Amino acid sequence: MPPVIRFEDVVKRFGDHTVLSDLNFDVAQGERVTLIGPSGSGKTTILRLVMTLEHLTEGYIWIDGKPLTHDRRGDKRVQLKQKEVAETRKQIGMVFQHFNLFPNMSVIDNVTEAPVHVLGRGKEEARERALALLDQVGLKDRADEHPSRLSGGQKQRVAIARALAMDPKILLLDEVTSALDPELVGDVLAVLRDVAESTDISMLIVTHEMKFARDVSHKVMMFDAGHVLEQGPPDQILGNPSHERTRRFLDSIL
Numbered sequence: 001m002p003p004v005i006r007f008e009d010v011v012k013r014f015g016d017h018t019v020l021s022d023l024n025f026d027v028a029q030g031e032r033v034t035l036i037g038p039s040g041s042g043k044t045t046i047l048r049l050v051m052t053l054e055h056l057t058e059g060y061i062w063i064d065g066k067p068l069t070h071d072r073r074g075d076k077r078v079q080l081k082q083k084e085v086a087e088t089r090k091q092i093g094m095v096f097q098h099f100n101l102f103p104n105m106s107v108i109d110n111v112t113e114a115p116v117h118v119l120g121r122g123k124e125e126a127r128e129r130a131l132a133l134l135d136q137v138g139l140k141d142r143a144d145e146h147p148s149r150l151s152g153g154q155k156q157r158v159a160i161a162r163a164l165a166m167d168p169k170i171l172l173l174d175e176v177t178s179a180l181d182p183e184l185v186g187d188v189l190a191v192l193r194d195v196a197e198s199t200d201i202s203m204l205i206v207t208h209e210m211k212f213a214r215d216v217s218h219k220v221m222m223f224d225a226g227h228v229l230e231q232g233p234p235d236q237i238l239g240n241p242s243h244e245r246t247r248r249f250l251d252s253i254l
C-alpha cells in the first residue's frame, strides 16, 4: 500500500526565502505524526501545502500514491488542473488555531455545508451525520445556535466535527488549542483523543501539548529551519532526544 502522504523532495519558497528545502517523509494509513520545532521552522507551511493553501515550489506531494498538485510525466513536472486537485482535497480536513467557522451560519449548517455542497450528500443524511458528530464532540444541544454564542473551546469542537463530516482520510491540526483559555483545552484534547482512538484517519499534528502528543502520536518529527533535525517514537524524541537543539526547544515550551 502506498503511504497516505508522501513528501518527495519538497521545496517551498516565499520569494527568495526558502522555508522548506528538500523535505522527504511518509505518513502511513492511520499513522499520527506530531510536528514540533521553533517558531518559523515551517510546521504550518507543511500543513498548508497538504491542504493546497500554498503553492508547492518544487517537488511532489503524493496522497495515496496519487499526485496532489503536481505530477511527474516522463521527466517533466506538470501542474494538475484545479478540478483534479479538488477531487483529492476532499479527503483532507484541517482544523486551524482560530476555528475559522462560518460566522453567519448556525453550528449545524457549518457542519453540513461541505458534505452537501462538495460531496453532494442529501440534506437529511448530512444533518443526521452532523448531529451524530456534534453529539460525539458534546455539542448536540447547541446545533441551532450561532457560533458567536459559543466559547472558544466549543467553537473548536464544532470545527473538529465540521472536518470529520467530510469523512477525511487525512486530518491536519495546527495548534488547535493554542488560542484557548487553559480551562478549555482539556475538552478539545479529549475529543481529539477519542477521534484518534475510534478512527484510522492519518493525522499531521502541530501542538505544544506534549502529553497529548506523546499519548496520540506514533511518530514525532523535530523541525529546525525547514529540516527534520530528528524523528522517532514520541518516548524517544520527547523523552530522550539526541540533539541539544531539541532538548532546548522542549525545555522552552514546558
Ligand SMILES: Nc1ncnc2c1ncn2[C@@H]1O[C@H](COP(=O)(O)OP(=O)(O)OP(=O)(O)O)[C@@H](O)[C@H]1O
Binding pocket: 014, 017, 019, 037, 038, 039, 040, 041, 042, 043, 044, 045, 046
Ligand atoms: N505567506 C507568507 N509569505 C512570506 N513568508 C511566509 C508566509 N507564510 C510563512 N512564511 C514564512 O515561512 C517561515 C515558516 O513559517 P511557518 O508559519 O510555517 O512556521 P511555523 O513553524 O508554523 O511557526 P509557528 O510555530 O510560529 O507557528 C517563516 O519564516 C515565515 O515567516
Ligand SMILES: [Mg+2]
Binding pocket: 043, 044, 045
Ligand atoms: Mg505555525
